[in-house]
Amino acid sequence: MTFELVNVNGDEVGYTRFSRLQWMYILDLACEYGWVPKGTAPPEKWDTNDPQRDSPLPPWEGTYFSNDRQIVTEDDALALAEALNKAIAPMPDSDKKEALMELIDLCRIGAFRIY
Numbered sequence: 001m002t003f004e005l006v007n008v009n010g011d012e013v014g015y016t017r018f019s020r021l022q023w024m025y026i027l028d029l030a031c032e033y034g035w036v037p038k039g040t041a042p043p044e045k046w047d048t049n050d051p052q053r054d055s056p057l058p059p060w061e062g063t064y065f066s067n068d069r070q071i072v073t074e075d076d077a078l079a080l081a082e083a084l085n086k087a088i089a090p091m092p093d094s095d096k097k098e099a100l101m102e103l104i105d106l107c108r109i110g111a112f113r114i115y
Contacts, residue, residue, distance in 0.1 A: 040060075
């Protein structure tokens with residue numbers, strides 16, 4: 001499973017993608033450097049009381065580990081960027097550091113969706 005991250009700000013385009021293992025590592029790393037996850041906002045059409053569904057959807061749990069088009073809010077994205085920026089400071093230049101810098105740039109644009 002891959003996680004495609006796309007900003008929701010129409011003025012700027014931001015996109016990056018990670019494997020499930022990479023995404024889990026990134027979020028753990030960010031937590032080690034002070035990020036406190038606020039939980040994601042539900043996808044646009046996450047209606048727990050939709051009368052057209054055979055059974056209601058469960059309440060949204062704020063997960064970062066599905067790709068349901070949920071939204072990482074602007075505040076959460078900016079805090080994630082700040083923590084990852086601290087994490088990469090001591091890292092030598094590498095593909096991993098470059099990938100984290102791309103994610104930091106995406107987060108600094110603001111809110112983003114997880115596909």
